[in-house]
Amino acid sequence: MKSLVEHIAKALVDQPDDVLVTEQQEGDTVCLTLTVHPSDVGKVIGKQGRTAKAMRSLVYAAAMQEKQRVRLNIVD
Structure with a gap:
């Protein structure tokens, strides 16, 4: 999942080097x-x-x- 989000985000932005995806396990949900x-x-x-x-x-x-x-949060 992490690599999928990272790949999509890097294709959308002007500064792909600043894209960071972190993954945490919260119970039975991947955040x-x-x-x-x-x-x-x-x-x-x-x-x-x-x-x-x-x-x-x-x-x-x-x-x-x-x-x-899975839960996806987008922060700046």
Whole structure:
């Protein structure tokens, strides 16, 4: 999951070197935190949150195949 989020985020932003994805296990849920450069936050979130929603949908779909629960947080 971590590599999927990292790959998608690096394709969206202007400063891919500042993309950082951390993974934590919280009970039966994997919590992924995506951190990008402050100037790239808008690109990752998108208009009305559509890009973030699409990214979460992809991650959730991939997690369903692995029978996992995943949460994706986006921070600047």
